[in-house]
Amino acid sequence: MNLFDKLYDDNENVNARFVGFTTEEARYDFAIVYTNLFFGKPLVVCMQTGRSTLLDPKDITDLNHLQTVFRIDSKEQAEDLAEFFKSAIPNVPFTEQY
Template identity: 55%
Template sequence: MSLYERLYDESEKAKVRFVGFVSEQGRYDFGIVYTHMFFGKPLVVCMQTGRSSLLSLEDAENLEYLQKVFNLRSMEEAEEISIFFKNNLPTITIDAETEH
């Protein structure tokens, strides 16, 4: 008898973008993984802390959520990150297999 029930086991070629930037509040380094999984939400990884989240444009507008998930020091920092994500997250699913 299996100790677990497999929910999914998928492989795909994913597009990954690494972005580093500096603002008035600090330095940020993110990896953004575009995938067909998770209803088209990209996986965003903070390269400094290892914290990650699936983020949609709607999620990027929620400053409290951004502050909590990325362990940001202030709401001003969350606002800067929100602006970055709103300008850099896709509005539609990116076709990770055809874009290089």
């Protein structure tokens, strides 16, 4: 019996960056996984909470998105994260995947 339809099952050697930093309001620890999957968007994982998301430069400018995904209380903290992600997330063109 086939219980599910497999969409993909890929292995890939990826670059991962682990970054910890502080701002005036908080401490952050992130893993950023640079992959060719997911339309070229890096996978960003908060190592403190386990929350993760795919981010591209457009997503970084959406402060509400950052606040929701990482459950950040203040706009100032979201702005701090956006500033960090602008330097950490490459500006790669959209890639066709499917």
